[in-house]
Amino acid sequence: MKERVFNFNPGPSALPLEVLKEAREELLNYRSTGMSVLEISHRSKEFDEIMAQAVARVKSLMGLTDDYHVVFMTGGASSQFFYAPMNLIREGETADYINTGTWSTKAIAEARILGKSVNVAASSEDENFTYIPKEFNFSPNPAYVHITSNNTIKGTQYHSFPDTRGAPIAADMSSDILSRVFDPAPFGLIYAGAQKNIGPAGVTLVIIRDDLAKRSPETLPTMLRYSTYVAKNSLFNTPPAFAIYFANLVFKWIESAGGVAAVEKVNNEKARLLYQAIDQSGFYRGTAREDSRSKMNVTFRLPTEELEAKFIEDAAGEGMGGLKGHRSVGGLRASLYNAVGPDAVRALVSFMGEFERRHG
Numbered sequence: 587m588k589e590r591v592f593n594f595n596p597g598p599s600a601l602p603l604e605v606l607k608e609a610r611e612e613l614l615n616y617r618s619t620g621m622s623v624l625e626i627s628h629r630s631k632e633f634d635e636i637m638a639q640a641v642a643r644v645k646s647l648m649g650l651t652d653d654y655h656v657v658f659m660t661g662g663a664s665s666q667f668f669y670a671p672m673n674l675i676r677e678g679e680t681a682d683y684i685n686t687g688t689w690s691t692k693a694i695a696e697a698r699i700l701g702k703s704v705n706v707a708a709s710s711e712d713e714n715f716t717y718i719p720k721e722f723n724f725s726p727n728p729a730y731v732h733i734t735s736n737n738t739i740k741g742t743q744y745h746s747f748p749d750t751r752g753a754p755i756a757a758d759m760s761s762d763i764l765s766r767v768f769d770p771a772p773f774g775l776i777y778a779g780a781q782k783n784i785g786p787a788g789v790t791l792v793i794i795r796d797d798l799a800k801r802s803p804e805t806l807p808t809m810l811r812y813s814t815y816v817a818k819n820s821l822f823n824t825p826p827a828f829a830i831y832f833a834n835l836v837f838k839w840i841e842s843a844g845g846v847a848a849v850e851k852v853n854n855e856k857a858r859l860l861y862q863a864i865d866q867s868g869f870y871r872g873t874a875r876e877d878s879r880s881k882m883n884v885t886f887r888l889p890t891e892e893l894e895a896k897f898i899e900d901a902a903g904e905g906m907g908g909l910k911g912h913r914s915v916g917g918l919r920a921s922l923y924n925a926v927g928p929d930a931v932r933a934l935v936s937f938m939g940e941f942e943r944r945h946g
Protein backbone atom coordinates (compact mmCIF):
# COMPACT_ATOMS: atom_id res chain seq x y z
CA MET A 587 0.00 0.00 0.00
CA LYS A 588 1.32 3.45 -0.93
CA GLU A 589 1.52 5.98 1.88
CA ARG A 590 -0.99 8.33 0.22
CA VAL A 591 -3.90 7.38 -2.02
CA PHE A 592 -5.65 9.38 -4.70
CA ASN A 593 -8.43 10.71 -2.52
CA PHE A 594 -11.79 11.45 -4.17
CA ASN A 595 -13.72 11.70 -0.89
CA PRO A 596 -16.74 14.06 -0.88
CA GLY A 597 -15.97 15.52 2.55
CA PRO A 598 -14.01 15.42 4.68
CA SER A 599 -11.76 15.22 1.70
CA ALA A 600 -8.26 15.60 0.33
CA LEU A 601 -6.10 18.35 1.81
CA PRO A 602 -2.95 19.72 0.19
CA LEU A 603 0.01 17.51 1.07
CA GLU A 604 2.26 20.56 1.51
CA VAL A 605 -0.14 21.95 4.08
CA LEU A 606 -0.38 18.67 5.99
CA LYS A 607 3.41 18.59 6.13
CA GLU A 608 3.63 22.20 7.25
CA ALA A 609 1.12 21.53 10.05
CA ARG A 610 3.08 18.43 11.08
CA GLU A 611 6.30 20.42 11.07
CA GLU A 612 4.83 23.02 13.43
CA LEU A 613 2.71 20.69 15.54
CA LEU A 614 4.89 20.34 18.64
CA ASN A 615 6.43 23.78 18.73
CA TYR A 616 4.52 26.56 17.08
CA ARG A 617 6.77 29.51 16.19
CA SER A 618 9.18 28.94 19.08
CA THR A 619 6.43 29.08 21.70
CA GLY A 620 7.38 25.60 22.88
CA MET A 621 3.71 24.73 22.55
CA SER A 622 1.46 23.28 19.91
CA VAL A 623 -0.99 25.61 18.24
CA LEU A 624 -3.51 23.25 19.87
CA GLU A 625 -2.25 24.38 23.26
CA ILE A 626 -2.00 28.15 22.98
CA SER A 627 -4.56 30.72 24.05
CA HIS A 628 -7.03 31.99 21.51
CA ARG A 629 -6.26 35.41 22.99
CA SER A 630 -2.49 35.11 22.44
CA LYS A 631 -0.65 37.27 19.95
CA GLU A 632 0.19 34.13 17.95
CA PHE A 633 -3.48 33.31 17.49
CA ASP A 634 -4.36 36.97 16.85
CA GLU A 635 -1.99 36.84 13.93
CA ILE A 636 -3.46 33.57 12.61
CA MET A 637 -6.98 35.01 12.77
CA ALA A 638 -5.98 38.29 11.15
CA GLN A 639 -4.19 36.47 8.34
CA ALA A 640 -7.08 34.07 7.73
CA VAL A 641 -9.57 36.93 7.46
CA ALA A 642 -7.28 39.02 5.25
CA ARG A 643 -6.56 36.09 2.96
CA VAL A 644 -10.23 35.23 2.45
CA LYS A 645 -10.94 38.87 1.62
CA SER A 646 -8.10 39.11 -0.83
CA LEU A 647 -8.63 35.68 -2.45
CA MET A 648 -12.33 36.39 -2.99
CA GLY A 649 -11.98 40.08 -3.82
CA LEU A 650 -14.30 41.15 -0.99
CA THR A 651 -14.79 44.85 -0.32
CA ASP A 652 -14.84 46.33 3.19
CA ASP A 653 -18.63 45.90 3.16
CA TYR A 654 -18.06 42.23 3.99
CA HIS A 655 -17.18 40.61 7.30
CA VAL A 656 -15.36 37.29 7.40
CA VAL A 657 -16.10 35.23 10.50
CA PHE A 658 -15.47 31.69 11.66
CA MET A 659 -18.30 29.81 13.30
CA THR A 660 -19.07 26.24 14.38
CA GLY A 661 -21.92 23.81 13.83
CA GLY A 662 -21.17 23.21 10.16
CA ALA A 663 -23.09 24.41 7.14
CA SER A 664 -26.10 22.61 8.63
CA SER A 665 -26.28 25.19 11.44
CA GLN A 666 -26.27 27.99 8.88
CA PHE A 667 -29.56 26.51 7.68
CA PHE A 668 -31.10 28.00 10.85
CA TYR A 669 -28.70 30.89 11.48
CA ALA A 670 -29.64 32.53 8.18
CA PRO A 671 -33.44 32.60 8.59
CA MET A 672 -33.21 33.32 12.33
CA ASN A 673 -31.01 36.37 11.82
CA LEU A 674 -31.99 37.68 8.44
CA ILE A 675 -35.74 37.27 7.94
CA ARG A 676 -37.46 40.07 9.82
CA GLU A 677 -41.06 40.27 10.98
CA GLY A 678 -43.41 40.10 8.01
CA GLU A 679 -40.68 39.22 5.51
CA THR A 680 -40.37 36.22 3.21
CA ALA A 681 -37.19 34.51 2.06
CA ASP A 682 -36.90 32.87 -1.34
CA TYR A 683 -35.21 29.50 -1.70
CA ILE A 684 -34.14 27.65 -4.82
CA ASN A 685 -34.35 23.93 -4.21
CA THR A 686 -31.67 22.00 -6.05
CA GLY A 687 -31.25 18.96 -3.85
CA THR A 688 -30.68 17.47 -0.42
CA TRP A 689 -28.90 20.46 1.11
CA SER A 690 -31.35 23.08 -0.16
CA THR A 691 -34.23 20.89 1.01
CA LYS A 692 -32.70 20.79 4.48
CA ALA A 693 -32.15 24.56 4.48
CA ILE A 694 -35.82 25.12 3.58
CA ALA A 695 -36.94 22.73 6.31
CA GLU A 696 -35.01 24.63 9.01
CA ALA A 697 -36.49 27.99 7.96
CA ARG A 698 -39.95 26.43 8.20
CA ILE A 699 -39.26 24.93 11.63
CA LEU A 700 -38.62 28.51 12.78
CA GLY A 701 -42.03 29.46 11.43
CA LYS A 702 -40.57 31.76 8.80
CA SER A 703 -42.32 32.54 5.55
CA VAL A 704 -40.55 30.67 2.74
CA ASN A 705 -41.19 30.92 -0.97
CA VAL A 706 -39.64 28.16 -3.07
CA ALA A 707 -38.81 30.25 -6.14
CA ALA A 708 -37.76 27.24 -8.22
CA SER A 709 -37.04 23.55 -7.78
CA SER A 710 -35.48 20.83 -9.87
CA GLU A 711 -37.13 18.08 -7.86
CA ASP A 712 -39.28 17.21 -10.91
CA GLU A 713 -36.21 15.66 -12.52
CA ASN A 714 -34.63 14.27 -9.40
CA PHE A 715 -32.41 17.36 -8.95
CA THR A 716 -30.32 16.59 -12.01
CA TYR A 717 -30.27 20.21 -13.19
CA ILE A 718 -30.11 23.83 -12.05
CA PRO A 719 -33.34 25.75 -12.77
CA LYS A 720 -33.15 28.79 -15.04
CA GLU A 721 -36.54 30.34 -14.28
CA PHE A 722 -37.53 31.71 -10.93
CA ASN A 723 -40.66 32.90 -9.22
CA PHE A 724 -39.20 35.45 -6.84
CA SER A 725 -41.39 37.11 -4.25
CA PRO A 726 -41.69 40.93 -4.43
CA ASN A 727 -39.10 41.89 -1.83
CA PRO A 728 -37.44 38.82 -0.31
CA ALA A 729 -35.16 39.05 2.75
CA TYR A 730 -32.70 37.03 0.67
CA VAL A 731 -32.61 34.42 -2.07
CA HIS A 732 -31.00 31.22 -0.84
CA ILE A 733 -29.08 28.95 -3.20
CA THR A 734 -26.76 25.96 -2.92
CA SER A 735 -24.04 26.88 -5.39
CA ASN A 736 -22.82 23.31 -5.82
CA ASN A 737 -24.81 20.19 -5.12
CA THR A 738 -22.31 17.83 -3.65
CA ILE A 739 -24.62 14.83 -3.80
CA LYS A 740 -26.20 15.17 -7.24
CA GLY A 741 -23.18 16.67 -8.97
CA THR A 742 -24.79 19.86 -10.23
CA GLN A 743 -23.51 23.44 -10.00
CA TYR A 744 -24.64 26.93 -10.95
CA HIS A 745 -22.65 28.03 -13.99
CA SER A 746 -24.02 31.54 -13.54
CA PHE A 747 -25.92 32.95 -10.58
CA PRO A 748 -29.56 34.04 -10.79
CA ASP A 749 -30.39 37.70 -11.25
CA THR A 750 -32.25 38.44 -8.03
CA ARG A 751 -32.98 42.08 -8.92
CA GLY A 752 -31.15 43.51 -5.96
CA ALA A 753 -32.23 40.99 -3.32
CA PRO A 754 -29.13 39.67 -1.53
CA ILE A 755 -28.14 36.11 -2.40
CA ALA A 756 -27.47 33.81 0.55
CA ALA A 757 -25.35 30.95 -0.68
CA ASP A 758 -24.31 27.61 0.74
CA MET A 759 -20.93 27.27 -0.98
CA SER A 760 -19.68 24.39 1.15
CA SER A 761 -18.47 22.33 -1.77
CA ASP A 762 -17.21 24.92 -4.25
CA ILE A 763 -15.94 27.88 -2.24
CA LEU A 764 -12.55 29.14 -3.46
CA SER A 765 -12.75 26.85 -6.50
CA ARG A 766 -13.68 29.55 -9.01
CA VAL A 767 -13.79 33.30 -9.47
CA PHE A 768 -17.12 35.13 -9.17
CA ASP A 769 -18.38 38.62 -8.42
CA PRO A 770 -19.35 38.74 -4.72
CA ALA A 771 -21.41 41.94 -5.07
CA PRO A 772 -24.88 40.30 -5.31
CA PHE A 773 -24.18 38.14 -2.25
CA GLY A 774 -25.29 39.11 1.25
CA LEU A 775 -24.25 35.84 2.89
CA ILE A 776 -21.86 33.10 1.88
CA TYR A 777 -21.15 30.13 4.10
CA ALA A 778 -19.18 26.94 3.83
CA GLY A 779 -18.41 24.03 6.13
CA ALA A 780 -14.63 23.81 5.93
CA GLN A 781 -14.24 20.11 5.33
CA LYS A 782 -14.51 20.18 1.53
CA ASN A 783 -12.37 22.94 0.09
CA ILE A 784 -10.92 24.70 3.12
CA GLY A 785 -9.62 22.42 5.85
CA PRO A 786 -10.69 20.33 8.82
CA ALA A 787 -14.30 19.82 9.88
CA GLY A 788 -15.33 21.87 12.89
CA VAL A 789 -15.13 25.37 11.48
CA THR A 790 -17.58 27.12 9.17
CA LEU A 791 -16.48 30.06 7.08
CA VAL A 792 -19.16 32.76 7.02
CA ILE A 793 -19.00 35.90 4.91
CA ILE A 794 -21.69 38.42 5.65
CA ARG A 795 -22.37 41.85 4.21
CA ASP A 796 -22.55 44.63 6.78
CA ASP A 797 -26.20 45.51 6.14
CA LEU A 798 -27.25 41.90 6.75
CA ALA A 799 -25.06 41.52 9.84
CA LYS A 800 -27.02 44.43 11.33
CA ARG A 801 -30.30 42.54 11.03
CA SER A 802 -29.62 40.09 13.91
CA PRO A 803 -32.41 40.53 16.49
CA GLU A 804 -31.33 41.38 20.04
CA THR A 805 -33.81 38.79 21.26
CA LEU A 806 -31.64 35.92 20.01
CA PRO A 807 -29.20 34.26 22.39
CA THR A 808 -25.77 35.82 21.96
CA MET A 809 -24.12 32.84 20.25
CA LEU A 810 -26.95 32.62 17.73
CA ARG A 811 -26.46 36.15 16.40
CA TYR A 812 -24.28 36.89 13.40
CA SER A 813 -23.70 40.33 14.92
CA THR A 814 -21.83 38.75 17.86
CA TYR A 815 -19.30 37.05 15.59
CA VAL A 816 -18.81 40.28 13.65
CA ALA A 817 -18.48 42.51 16.74
CA LYS A 818 -16.15 40.09 18.55
CA ASN A 819 -14.10 39.11 15.49
CA SER A 820 -15.18 35.44 15.97
CA LEU A 821 -13.77 35.52 19.52
CA PHE A 822 -16.83 35.81 21.74
CA ASN A 823 -15.96 32.33 22.94
CA THR A 824 -13.14 29.90 22.17
CA PRO A 825 -13.20 29.35 18.41
CA PRO A 826 -12.06 26.09 16.74
CA ALA A 827 -8.53 27.41 16.81
CA PHE A 828 -6.70 24.53 15.18
CA ALA A 829 -9.18 24.33 12.32
CA ILE A 830 -8.81 28.07 11.70
CA TYR A 831 -5.02 27.73 11.84
CA PHE A 832 -5.17 24.92 9.28
CA ALA A 833 -7.60 26.82 7.06
CA ASN A 834 -5.21 29.76 7.09
CA LEU A 835 -2.46 27.48 5.78
CA VAL A 836 -4.79 26.31 3.01
CA PHE A 837 -5.58 29.95 2.11
CA LYS A 838 -1.83 30.60 1.93
CA TRP A 839 -1.45 27.53 -0.30
CA ILE A 840 -4.10 28.90 -2.69
CA GLU A 841 -2.27 32.23 -2.72
CA SER A 842 1.02 30.61 -3.61
CA ALA A 843 -0.68 28.56 -6.32
CA GLY A 844 -1.55 31.89 -7.98
CA GLY A 845 -4.89 32.61 -6.35
CA VAL A 846 -8.40 31.45 -7.12
CA ALA A 847 -8.15 32.18 -10.87
CA ALA A 848 -5.15 29.86 -11.19
CA VAL A 849 -6.82 27.16 -9.10
CA GLU A 850 -9.95 27.49 -11.23
CA LYS A 851 -7.96 26.86 -14.39
CA VAL A 852 -6.65 23.60 -12.97
CA ASN A 853 -10.15 22.67 -11.76
CA ASN A 854 -11.56 23.29 -15.24
CA GLU A 855 -8.96 21.02 -16.77
CA LYS A 856 -9.56 18.26 -14.21
CA ALA A 857 -13.32 18.34 -14.82
CA ARG A 858 -12.85 18.47 -18.60
CA LEU A 859 -10.66 15.36 -18.53
CA LEU A 860 -13.11 13.34 -16.47
CA TYR A 861 -16.30 14.39 -18.29
CA GLN A 862 -14.58 13.72 -21.60
CA ALA A 863 -13.75 10.20 -20.45
CA ILE A 864 -17.39 9.68 -19.47
CA ASP A 865 -18.85 11.17 -22.65
CA GLN A 866 -16.53 9.29 -25.00
CA SER A 867 -17.52 5.93 -23.59
CA GLY A 868 -20.81 4.16 -24.04
CA PHE A 869 -20.10 2.42 -20.75
CA TYR A 870 -20.08 5.27 -18.26
CA ARG A 871 -23.06 7.62 -18.01
CA GLY A 872 -23.04 11.05 -16.38
CA THR A 873 -26.09 11.65 -14.19
CA ALA A 874 -26.27 15.48 -14.18
CA ARG A 875 -27.64 17.44 -17.12
CA GLU A 876 -24.78 18.75 -19.21
CA ASP A 877 -25.57 22.45 -18.71
CA SER A 878 -25.61 21.94 -14.93
CA ARG A 879 -22.59 19.71 -14.39
CA SER A 880 -20.44 20.25 -11.33
CA LYS A 881 -16.70 20.70 -11.63
CA MET A 882 -16.29 19.65 -8.01
CA ASN A 883 -18.38 16.46 -7.78
CA VAL A 884 -18.61 14.35 -10.90
CA THR A 885 -21.40 11.80 -10.63
CA PHE A 886 -21.73 8.86 -13.01
CA ARG A 887 -23.12 5.37 -13.34
CA LEU A 888 -22.01 2.08 -14.84
CA PRO A 889 -24.33 -0.34 -16.64
CA THR A 890 -25.13 -2.37 -13.49
CA GLU A 891 -24.84 -1.99 -9.73
CA GLU A 892 -22.63 -5.10 -9.66
CA LEU A 893 -20.17 -3.39 -11.98
CA GLU A 894 -20.30 -0.27 -9.84
CA ALA A 895 -19.38 -2.28 -6.76
CA LYS A 896 -16.58 -4.00 -8.66
CA PHE A 897 -15.34 -0.63 -9.95
CA ILE A 898 -15.10 0.79 -6.43
CA GLU A 899 -13.31 -2.32 -5.18
CA ASP A 900 -10.82 -2.46 -8.05
CA ALA A 901 -10.19 1.29 -7.91
CA ALA A 902 -9.38 0.96 -4.20
CA GLY A 903 -6.91 -1.78 -5.12
CA GLU A 904 -5.23 0.73 -7.45
CA GLY A 905 -4.94 3.33 -4.68
CA MET A 906 -8.05 5.37 -5.53
CA GLY A 907 -10.50 6.01 -2.69
CA GLY A 908 -13.76 7.77 -1.98
CA LEU A 909 -15.52 7.01 -5.27
CA LYS A 910 -18.76 5.60 -3.92
CA GLY A 911 -21.78 7.79 -4.66
CA HIS A 912 -23.85 9.23 -1.80
CA ARG A 913 -25.93 6.56 -0.09
CA SER A 914 -29.12 8.33 -1.20
CA VAL A 915 -28.33 8.13 -4.95
CA GLY A 916 -25.87 5.26 -5.46
CA GLY A 917 -23.53 5.11 -8.43
CA LEU A 918 -20.13 6.74 -8.49
CA ARG A 919 -18.92 10.15 -7.50
CA ALA A 920 -15.44 11.59 -7.92
CA SER A 921 -14.94 14.74 -5.87
CA LEU A 922 -12.33 16.98 -7.46
CA TYR A 923 -11.76 19.65 -4.82
CA ASN A 924 -8.83 22.07 -5.02
CA ALA A 925 -6.44 19.70 -3.25
CA VAL A 926 -7.09 16.86 -5.73
CA GLY A 927 -4.30 17.12 -8.28
CA PRO A 928 -4.58 16.58 -12.05
CA ASP A 929 -2.41 13.48 -11.52
CA ALA A 930 -5.25 11.91 -9.51
CA VAL A 931 -7.73 12.62 -12.31
CA ARG A 932 -5.38 11.24 -14.96
CA ALA A 933 -4.96 8.06 -12.88
CA LEU A 934 -8.74 7.72 -12.55
CA VAL A 935 -9.36 8.27 -16.26
CA SER A 936 -6.73 5.70 -17.15
CA PHE A 937 -8.24 3.21 -14.70
CA MET A 938 -11.70 3.84 -16.20
CA GLY A 939 -10.37 3.01 -19.65
CA GLU A 940 -8.88 -0.27 -18.42
CA PHE A 941 -11.98 -1.19 -16.47
CA GLU A 942 -14.16 -0.65 -19.52
CA ARG A 943 -11.87 -2.79 -21.68
CA ARG A 944 -12.14 -5.60 -19.14
CA HIS A 945 -15.89 -5.36 -18.47
CA GLY A 946 -17.43 -3.34 -21.32
Ligand SMILES: *Cc1c(COP(=O)(O)O)cnc(C)c1O
Nearest residue numbers: 662663664689738758760761779
Ligand atom coordinates in the same frame (compact mmCIF):
# COMPACT_ATOMS: atom_id res chain seq x y z
C1 LIG B 1 -21.42 18.86 3.08
C2 LIG B 1 -22.42 19.89 2.83
C3 LIG B 1 -23.26 20.39 3.83
C4 LIG B 1 -23.23 19.86 5.26
O1 LIG B 1 -22.16 20.43 5.90
P1 LIG B 1 -21.92 20.21 7.47
O2 LIG B 1 -20.71 21.10 7.68
O3 LIG B 1 -21.64 18.75 7.66
O4 LIG B 1 -23.10 20.68 8.20
C5 LIG B 1 -24.15 21.39 3.51
N1 LIG B 1 -24.23 21.88 2.26
C6 LIG B 1 -23.45 21.42 1.27
C7 LIG B 1 -23.57 22.00 -0.10
C8 LIG B 1 -22.51 20.41 1.52
O5 LIG B 1 -21.74 19.96 0.53
